[in-house]
Amino acid sequence: MIDKQSGIPIYIQIQSEIKKKMEDGVWKVGTSIPAERQLAEMFHVSRMTVRQAIQGLVDDNILQRRVGAGTFIAEKKLTERLEAVTSFTNLMLQEGKVPSTRIVSYGIRPASTQEQEALQLPENSNVMKIERIRYGDRVPILYEVAAIPEKIASLLTKEDIMDSLYKAIELKLGQPIGEAEQIMEASLVSEKIAPYLDVKLGSPVMKLRQITTLED
Template sequence: MKPKYIEIADSFESQIKDGLLTPGTMLPAESVLQAEFGVSRVTIRKSLQILVDKGLINRTRGSGTYINDPKAQHDALHLLGFIEEVSRQGKTPSSRVLKFELKKPTRMVADKLALSTDDDTYEIHRLRCINGEPEIYEITHMPASLFPDLSISVMNGSKYDYIEEDKGLKIAKSSQSVKPYILDADMASHLDEPEAQAILKVESTGFLICGTAFEYTVNYFRLHQYSFEFISTRS
């Protein structure tokens, strides 16, 4: 049996996810929740702290406890494009291309894409926004031989739609690694964060159904409007 404070937190989380508690709603005072659940103030505070840690509520001294606008979930187990993933969750995605260059790859990028350093690649920097707020700084490298007509216009939209619908290629999988990253001044300015702030860095290499690597991408997640959830099952 779960401890009471976890049961209470789970109850509130379910109500939030089911839309019974909407963003901006103020929760009752701790004393009211104590009476409602028949527990101590310490138990209520432990329950609320779980919700704070998950980004579901915001507690403001002298004001109250409010339901947050839910973060978009990044599903690392299913390969969806940013636009598709965010749109499915009722939020508005947008992208802005900050850099678009045709260049020779570094040795590391060439190895990721199984290319020679004499081959041509595109290097594209995009700022990905949710509801108009910057959330991800993305750096993508793509083989020019696969996408000779790639353009800024394409990259302002959905990269995956271009690959699968316009080019008729089938995306199979993405190999990803996740690690912490300390922001430098330039990237911090794009993400509207203080320099030296810790964020999340996700490196991924995407492969077509034929086994060809079509992209090597590094995403820097601000995590104000995005969260990562990994669900493991045991058979």
């Protein structure tokens, strides 16, 4: 409960109450929390105070605002840097499985703002966007979306895209793959991807975002 006489800022107390509901499993990861008006009534405070509390949790990546949808409990993310990068193809071979690939789509298009920042590209740059399904012993394991700078992508053939991109890039450039930074988070499979992975809509999956660099 909120104690207005405690000397602790009210918005801090609201944040603590929200975190407690998360810890107790009342509000679960990926679900929305009540609207500001409802929270204001729940805690008997002004909407401005609620807004201040929520913004602080958004800034701390505990809550996430979604335009037109509301405020949600943010998915937990794990970030790590990989000094040794192994391709999906090699991972499957190491497990004694036969890797294979099905191309969903590929083509050159303007890089998004996020892609420009991640790939350190100048404005108005293009990337090749590749969407593929990766299999191990014919079982779908991974839905992959890759964005490759046009300068590098122009060297790739369709046969390269059907195989290991890391291997193809290393051979074409004569430069080994360096390290990678990856962010992992638990998620729920979307309507678009579920059929490709042969799972039900909303099934739990692991979402991985990886930025890979070449060795200097």
